[in-house]
Amino acid sequence: MVTGHKKTAFFTLDLEPDHCDLVEGNPYESFLGIDEIIRVTEAGGVPLTVFVTGRVFDERPDAVRRFVDAGAEIELHGYSHKRTEGGVHAIERGLDAYRRMLGRSPLGYRAPLGMISDTEIACLAREGFLFDSSLFPSLFPGRFCNIRASSAPFVHPGTQLLEIPISVVPVARFPVSLSYVQLASYPAFRALVFLFGLTDSIVVDFHLHDVFPSSVFWDLPLKWKLIYSRFFLRNRARGIKDFMRLLFLFKSAGYAFARLKDLHTAYT
Numbered sequence: 001m002v003t004g005h006k007k008t009a010f011f012t013l014d015l016e017p018d019h020c021d022l023v024e025g026n027p028y029e030s031f032l033g034i035d036e037i038i039r040v041t042e043a044g045g046v047p048l049t050v051f052v053t054g055r056v057f058d059e060r061p062d063a064v065r066r067f068v069d070a071g072a073e074i075e076l077h078g079y080s081h082k083r084t085e086g087g088v089h090a091i092e093r094g095l096d097a098y099r100r101m102l103g104r105s106p107l108g109y110r111a112p113l114g115m116i117s118d119t120e121i122a123c124l125a126r127e128g129f130l131f132d133s134s135l136f137p138s139l140f141p142g143r144f145c146n147i148r149a150s151s152a153p154f155v156h157p158g159t160q161l162l163e164i165p166i167s168v169v170p171v172a173r174f175p176v177s178l179s180y181v182q183l184a185s186y187p188a189f190r191a192l193v194f195l196f197g198l199t200d201s202i203v204v205d206f207h208l209h210d211v212f213p214s215s216v217f218w219d220l221p222l223k224w225k226l227i228y229s230r231f232f233l234r235n236r237a238r239g240i241k242d243f244m245r246l247l248f249l250f251k252s253a254g255y256a257f258a259r260l261k262d263l264h265t266a267y268t
Contacts, residue, residue: 009258072259074102079091125156
């Protein structure tokens with residue numbers, strides 16, 4: 001129990017350039033929606049936990065400052081978010097960018113693309129991070145297979161680092177992530193929830209380009225353009241509606257809302 005309520009949801013935003021692992025450059029078109037996201041979450045009484053890439057600290061400190069001023073929890077999300085620029089070096093470079101801007105160290109970390117190694121976990125523990133929230137206890141062909149991983153928080157062996165997995169629908173192991181929900185369709189996700197329910201603590205993941213689709217879509221590789229086409233073509237004017245439907249789903253089910261660091265505190 002985190003907030004005095006039995007059920008709590010944690011809305012976490014990965015703040016990164018639009019589809020930056022799939023295109024050249026660092027497009028920030030979806031950042032135009034930051035004020036709208038802040039307005040909607042404040043109106044709904046939903047505190048945000050924002051995982052920020054080091055490159056965003058360096059290139060768009062104004063965007064980070066808007067979330068800081070709105071009272072969001074700010075944590076680290078690697079540095080560039082590109083698959084070829086990960087690992088321990090990305091953690092260390094991201095830490096430098098975080099500390100330069102905020103004058104302190106982050107408490108939590110989320111690896112780009114849901115991929116983190118034992119070496120990176122050891123680095124996080126060594127650098128004094130309190131929690132990681134990189135694990136999708138699900139399947140992404142070609143990226144990860146975590147079907148048998150714990151969907152509940154756990155401490156990484158040999159460390160004091162708490163892993164807080166991104167939530168999945170029980171049995172189906174379908175991630176409670178806005179991009180997945182939009183890809184399957186909200187009615188399909190709602191049907192899974194009806195069939196299998198949800199856990200009492202829910203960690204929700206989303207990106208700004210889920211809510212405010214970016215024209216970067218047209219620059220995606222063909223495979224990803226096909227995957228995202230249904231969402232992009234159908235949802236350009238509906239992204240914020242999809243986000244609000246997800247928020248309302250938890251509110252109507254009696255969930256309270258909190259920051260991810262509150263979940264860490266409850267487990268320690």
